[in-house]
Each structure stands twice: as structure tokens, then as C-alpha cells.
Amino acid sequence: MKFLKFYLQETWRLIRSPKSEFEKPTHYSGYFEIYIRALLPILAGYLFSHLSFKALALEYVFLGGSIGRFIFQLILPSLLVGTFYAILYAALYLLLAGGIFYGVGKFFSGRAEIDFSLGLASKIAFLVPIWGLLVLFDFTRVFGFIIYLIFFIYATYLIILSLFYGVRVSKNTSIIGGLALGLVLYGFFFFHDDRQMDNLIIPTQPKLMTPEEEQEKIQEAQEIIRKLEDARRAKGYND
Structure with a gap:
């Protein structure tokens, strides 16, 4: 609980003042701590994105309205599966995001340290549960498109700051790199989720039966x- 409280406090400081948080040196007790700091938000984001109140209600009815069956036959197995996938995704995320930060620092004469690059990736992992909440509440149509667009603009902004103040590459490199990564993320999400294309289409009037x-x-x-x-x-x- 103490670790979770400290993590939430640090995340809140990062949201309020990302520049100072990226600039100040951060010390970790080891790679395991960095991994846990990435795992917690990724686990929360995974569970949020796969949660459906309608599906839970239907499953509850299908299981006969039994709280015990609902918990032990649905909730607990789903949590175990979600935790397993989150463990894999957290490792993949750190390898990918940490590798990008390390590669940019190495190629553009910035800060190229493995532990620092992984720690920087774990810092911005708090974006994952925010994305999971957006998926959970399922914003649709033009409003949904705007909400997701704002989220990815903010994510791009954080990536630019992390490159400039964290990795310490030039301003132009940070802006170009941040915009490129933000566009790749948004493009992947936009074309991976078919509902986002529907958000831009004005619904037709239903045909009378x-x-x-x-x-x-x-x-x-x-x-x-x-x-x-x-x-x-x-x-x-x-x-």
C-alpha cells in the first residue's frame, strides 16, 4: 500500500508539473521496481478496457443471480487472465517504449541509459488506465472522436516533454519525434477500433419495420x- 500511495503521488506530480518531473533525477532500487511501476497502470488499463457493465449484468442473470457463482466462475477467472496478459503487456511495453527512448538518446546524442529509459517509460504508463476508462465509457459519434483526439494530443505532448526534458535531445527532434509517435499511436488505435470510423459517420434514420x-x-x-x-x-x- 505504501508503494501504491507513493506511485499515485508521483503520478499526480507528473500530471501537474511534467516538466519538473522529467527533469529531476529519479533513482530506482532495481529493474523489478520499474517493472511493477509499469505493470500496475497497464493492469488497470487492461481491466478497464475489457470491462462491460452490460455483459456483466447478462452474465449475472445467466449464472442464476448467484453472487458466489458470479464471483468464482466469472470475476476471479477474468482477473487471473487479465493479470496474466497485463504481465506480458507490461514487459512488451517496457521493451518497446524504453527501447525507443534509449535509441533516440543514443542516436541523437541525448541521455542513453537503459535504467533511465525504462524508468521514463514507466512514468508515462499512467496514460494506459486513462485510455482504458475511455474505452469503458464507450464515447461515441463526434463527441467520442473529440475525446479520443484530446487524449492522444495530451499523450503526444507528454512524449515531446519526455524527449526534450528527459532524454535531453534538441527541441526540433523532440517535437518531430513526439508528433511521429503520437500519430502512430493514434493511427493504430483509430484503424484497430472499428467504432472510431463510425464516430465520423452521421447515423442514418432507422428504417421503419x-x-x-x-x-x-x-x-x-x-x-x-x-x-x-x-x-x-x-x-x-x-x-
Whole structure:
């Protein structure tokens, strides 16, 4: 808890004054501490991005409304799987982000230290849970596009500051490098998430259904409900 409190305090200082936080020297007890500092926000971001209140409600009903079944058959296994993936993603993130900071510092005569580059990457990992919350609340349409755009502009801003004040490369290199990385991140997210393209498309008016089509949809819904009930009975959930 003490480590978590210290981490949150340092993250808050970074949000309030990124320039001073990137400039001041940071000492770590070892690579494991750096890894944990990256793992915590990545784990939170992963869980946020894969959380769905609608899906949880449906699963709760499907499991017969049992709190015990809901916790031990859904929540705990999901947490274990999420933790496993977060462990892998944290290692991959540090290798990639830390490698970029180290490579930029090495190539452009900046600060090229492995532990410092990894620590710098762990500092900006707090952006991951923010992104996870955006995915969780599922902002849509033009408003959603603007929200995500603001987030990636802020992320690009932090990358530029980390290159200039942390890695200590020139201003032009920091700006160009930060913009390039920000565009790559936003482009990957934009084309990876199909909903972002839908955010830019004005929705068309829904087509009115005929009474026959309405009856057909009702029958399809009843059939789905019947199959769900049969599946519950097959699992022994008769309550």
C-alpha cells in the first residue's frame, strides 16, 4: 500500500508539473521496481478496457443471480487472465517504449541509459488506465472522436516533454519525434477500433419495420431467450 500511495503521488506530480518531473533525477532500487511501476497502470488499463457493465449484468442473470457463482466462475477467472496478459503487456511495453527512448538518446546524442529509459517509460504508463476508462465509457459519434483526439494530443505532448526534458535531445527532434509517435499511436488505435470510423459517420434514420417484420423480430428474441434458458438448465441452474 505504501508503494501504491507513493506511485499515485508521483503520478499526480507528473500530471501537474511534467516538466519538473522529467527533469529531476529519479533513482530506482532495481529493474523489478520499474517493472511493477509499469505493470500496475497497464493492469488497470487492461481491466478497464475489457470491462462491460452490460455483459456483466447478462452474465449475472445467466449464472442464476448467484453472487458466489458470479464471483468464482466469472470475476476471479477474468482477473487471473487479465493479470496474466497485463504481465506480458507490461514487459512488451517496457521493451518497446524504453527501447525507443534509449535509441533516440543514443542516436541523437541525448541521455542513453537503459535504467533511465525504462524508468521514463514507466512514468508515462499512467496514460494506459486513462485510455482504458475511455474505452469503458464507450464515447461515441463526434463527441467520442473529440475525446479520443484530446487524449492522444495530451499523450503526444507528454512524449515531446519526455524527449526534450528527459532524454535531453534538441527541441526540433523532440517535437518531430513526439508528433511521429503520437500519430502512430493514434493511427493504430483509430484503424484497430472499428467504432472510431463510425464516430465520423452521421447515423442514418432507422428504417421503419412492417408489422410482419416486427413479429419476426419478436420471434427471434423469444428463440434466443429459449436457448439461454435451455443452456442454463443444461448447466443445472434451475432457480
